[in-house]
Amino acid sequence: MVAAKIxxxxxxxxxxxxxxxxxxxxxDPYELVESPEFTKIVDSVRKKLDKPMDSFEFFKAVSPIFHYLNDYHCNIEFPISYDFQIFPMTLYVVNDNIYVVFSLVDDIPVKSKVLAIDGIPSAQIIKEFEQYTNTxxxxxxxxxxxxxRINLIPTFWNKRSVEIEFEYDGFTKRExxxxxxxxxxxxxxxxxEKSKLPYEFERKGSIGILRIWSFKFKGNLFADFREFLNEVFExxxxxxxxxxxxxxNFGGRLRIVFEVLGHFVDKRLFVKHKVKVKNSKYNDQEALARVGVRYDKNAEGKIIETTSSWVITPRNPVFKGRVWVLVDNGIASAAIIFVDIVQKYGIGKIVGEKPVYxxxxxxxxxxxxxxxxxxxxxxxxxxxxxxxQSNRIIPDYELVITTEEKLExxxxSSDPVLERAIEIIENN
Structure with a gap:
């Protein structure tokens, strides 16, 4: 199916x-929109829009602007289609290398290290696809x-098949x-394989493990999650x-964060924070309304600073044991706020890599x-x-994660990082 040109x-x-x-x-927290470099990128994109494009081509053309802004909440929607071409496997970038982490191709096993695709080295491919990220x-x-994005290389490169050069078990092969x-x-x-929910629970002796891969679900799934939590703690x-x-976990809805945290507090917890809001007619129904501020056309563009509080309400059953949060360096958005509240208000200890954000x-x-x-x-x-502004979350127990551990x-295959976290718990 050929996409319509605009x-x-x-x-x-x-x-x-x-x-x-x-x-x-x-x-614009870092005032990047005002910089000469932003203007240069904008002008460069404008010049590309002189010929008909479909929505996917438009996405590729304008993505460098959002990559430059370096804000994972500021982006253009990827125009996905079920008819897009994709690899029959899952590739994942780990420490500047590409690995196969799931495969439907018998001759390319899991944990294979991809060296090149159609003769293009992996490092060059990673560099090419960075422009389509927001970070x-x-x-x-x-x-x-x-x-x-690289799993969609057949769509990005408009190819029905490619040759993959990979290394596995000490041998280099091409398929x-x-x-x-x-x-x-x-x-x-x-x-x-069975499709997974974005959460699960298991026990290892007296230690419970609650995995939450996302805070981004709503409707019936949110209602099911609440019941799931109640059952776990009961x-x-x-x-x-x-x-x-x-x-x-790259974030989602704060309401879900507060739902989880409610099981660890026995009285209402007020989380105070400052909010800066840009006075703009485009923010009237969202950012401004959220903090109870009305749009003022006479103060267009002004940054309004206010103080606000989120309230975390106790939810039964309340867990009285020790809480440990296992993190990696790329958690973001609502997941970062979750960790910050856990640490700042003494709810639990943080274990893992130091988050970047x-x-x-x-x-x-x-x-x-x-x-x-x-x-x-x-x-x-x-x-x-x-x-x-310079502050970052410092884990109570910081772990350095190897490539091999991350691939496992x-x-x-296994979870050596979780095993190390359990050792810390048992020794404390």
Whole structure:
């Protein structure tokens, strides 16, 4: 199925709307929109929009702007389609190398290290796909974003098949791999393994392990999650310790964060923070309304600073044992806030890699529709401030994670990092 092409004039109108939003609505915490480099990137993108494009081509053209802004809450929606071509495997970037962490290709086993695709070295591929991410830091968040894109190489490169050169068990091999559609891939995956919920629980003796891979779910799934938590704490009152594993959790809804934290407080907890909001007509129904401020056209562009509090309400059953939160370096957004509250208010101890991101973060993006390319951009209009700008979360027990350990975990072979965390718990 060939995607419809959009006329250059319409592409340019949507693009100029994006630039208007970034100048008038974006909170721009590092004042990057005002820099000459931003202007240079914008001009470079404008020149590309002189020919018809589909929405996917438009995404590729404008992505460098969001990559430069380096804000994972400020982005353009990826125009995914079930007819997009994808590898029949899952590639993942770990420490500047590409590995196979799941495979439907018998001749390319899990844990293979990809050296080149169609003769292009992996390092060059990673560099190419960085422009399609919203993050410039060398973190697992960027690795995840790149990984999601490189699995779509057949679509990005418009190729039905490629030759993959890989290393496994000391030998270097080459295999031709034919692409499948996302629809076909998901159908095959469902046949090969059970689909997982974004949370699960298990016991290891007196230690409970609660895994939460995302705080981003709602509706019936949120209601099911609440019942799941109630059941966990009701049936496991003899637990002495609870590990909350939020590795690879890149955030979601604060309401879910507060739902979890409610099981660890016996009275209402007020979490105070400052909020900076940009006074803009584009933020009227979202960022401004959220902090009880009205748009004032006479103060267009002004940054308003206010103080606010979130309230965490106790939820029965309340867990009285020790709480440990297992993290990696790329957790972000609501996951970072979760960790900050746990540490700052003495709810538990933090174990794992030092997170790159500060608890000071832009709010989740306000959606703005681009009518011609029929997709959305997300433009944060506010900034939450919990601590001095230079502050970062320092784990109580910091762990250095090797590539081998991360691969063991990503492929589901074993979890050496969790095992190290349990040793810490048992020795304390």
């Amino acid at each position: 006329e250059p004039e319409k592409l340019q109108r949507d693009f100029e709307f994006i630039i208007t939003l970034l100048k008038e609505a974006y909170i 410039r830091e060398n973190t697992s968040l960027k690795e995840r974003e790149i990984s999601r 031709k791999v034919s692409a499948v559609t996302i629809r076909e891939y998901r159908r095959k995956v469902q046949k090969s 049936k496991n009152k003899d637990m002495t310790d609870l590990v909350i594993d939020i590795r690879r 500060s608890p000071n973060l832009t709010s989740e993006g306000t959606e703005h529709y681009l009518p011609n390319v029929k997709t959305y951009v997300f433009i944060p209009g506010s900034l939450y401030i919990f601590c001095p 975990w990503l492929t589901g």
